[in-house]
Amino acid sequence: MKAVVHEKQMGKAGLSLRQIEKKDPAQGEVTVKLKSAGLNHRDIFVLDRHKPEDPPVILGSDGAGVIESVGTGVQRVNVGDEVVINPGLGWEMNSDAPPEGFQILGFPDNGTFAEYLTVSADSVEKKPEHLNWEEAGVFSLAALTAYRALFTRGKIHSDMTVLIPGIGSGVATFLLQFAKAAGATVYVTSRSEAKREKALELGADLAIDSNDDWDKQLHGTQADLVIESVGAATFDQSLHQLRRGGTLVTFGASAGDTIQLDLRSFFYGQYNLLGSTMGSAEEYRDMLQLIESQQIRPVMDRTYTLEQFHKGFKRLEEAQQFGKVGFQISM
Incomplete structure (x- = not known):
């Protein structure tokens, strides 16, 4: 599968679009065929935090797509479901601060700038129906x-x-x-x-x-x-x-x-x-309810293809955007 990968060098010099092996879902996991993804300032910060000696990592925290396959024991979602990705990992219920071990998708775990993403079934939620794919893929971390x-x-x-x-x-x-x-x-x-x-x-x-x-x-x-x-x-x-x-x-x-x-x-x-930092899965679900009840849509700035990822990073670095910069991955 195609993916935007960071490896071997610090900064943007370590970024490339290349083919990597697609991962099958293990027990409790799902594989999502991604339709779209969203760029965040975090993706820029990771370029200076991910060291050359670290394993290659697929960037990206925001994404939306369709469940392509499920691992054993998964019951809360089914193949064909349209979903959005909760980028927070390891923070289920609301609390005063993130628990030990809390991480954000896209570093150190592989993220959403790829054709497929395999994550825990607990990390996906139903896509708000009023959002198109471009909008659904960009809002999670920011919202x-x-x-x-x-x-x-x-x-x-x-x-x-x-x-x-x-x-x-x-x-x-x-x-x-x-x-x-x-x-x-x-x-x-x-x-x-x-x-x-x-x-x-x-x-x-x-x-x-x-x-x-x-x-x-x-x-x-x-x-x-x-x-x-x-x-x-x-x-x-x-x-x-x-x-x-x-x-x-x-x-x-x-x-x-x-x-x-x-x-x-x-x-x-x-x-x-x-x-304040990100939020829990409980807050993520509450946020989705707010977005749906108020029919709120993310403000879209620009959308690029994965092949144009350098343009997206440049636009965000130069603070040219108003709203979200997204990547279209598949139709």
């Missing part, structure tokens, strides 16, 4: 991350004002859609005028320029909840826009891991700072 950050950690409700810095990523666009579905008022930021305009079309109540004065643009309004994924470049401003006693949830640091924090101002402000 699950957004769901846990907003609902489990952020305790969002309809009376809240939510601030989302750095609109444009897959997770950020789901944060916007989910927060609006919950009835919240949502403000977003971006350096890009085009991304701000798209966010307003998607339902944002206000979209401000990250490069200009946030206070002035927000007219003194402060947020009850900030969902921060940019990191060092925006963290201070994000915290400054949080009301006293408010909550900031962080799940990423695309623009720097290290910040300086004025502790005295922080504890006088009675702020809550919470970390």
Whole structure:
């Protein structure tokens, strides 16, 4: 089968599309003939985490397709079922933090940038009927991350004002859609005028320029909840826009891991700072229910073939996207 594999060299130099052996399902496993897959920033980070001495790995955490075969003992799905892949491995029920051994599909285990994927039957769920294959293959990691950050950690409700810095990523666009579905008022930021305009079309109540004065643009309004994924470049401003006693949830640091924090101002402000990562299988199923009940669709940016994988990686690296970058694998 065709697969995008990383091996022998660090970074993008180690990426190639080649033929590898297809794996048959063992007991409790299923093999999915993949229709589509989604690219995430994690796939870029893996290029510098997967060492030349490590075994070759197929990248990709998001995917959707049709069950082609099942191993012994599998009863929850059948051959021919249309499914989406839960990229989280080893985290079944919701908990304060991921359990020991929690991993994400695509490293160190083989992922979805291939014609077939063999995984535990517990890692697949029924594809939402209102999504086409292009949409179904790209949402899982981003939507699950957004769901846990907003609902489990952020305790969002309809009376809240939510601030989302750095609109444009897959997770950020789901944060916007989910927060609006919950009835919240949502403000977003971006350096890009085009991304701000798209966010307003998607339902944002206000979209401000990250490069200009946030206070002035927000007219003194402060947020009850900030969902921060940019990191060092925006963290201070994000915290400054949080009301006293408010909550900031962080799940990423695309623009720097290290910040300086004025502790005295922080504890006088009675702020809550919470970390969040992906989510459990229980939260994944809850997220699917939300997507289906509200008929939410992922915002699609571009779709490429597997042979065009370098174009997809380049678009994400340069932060050109608004929404999800996907790969079409089969029709």
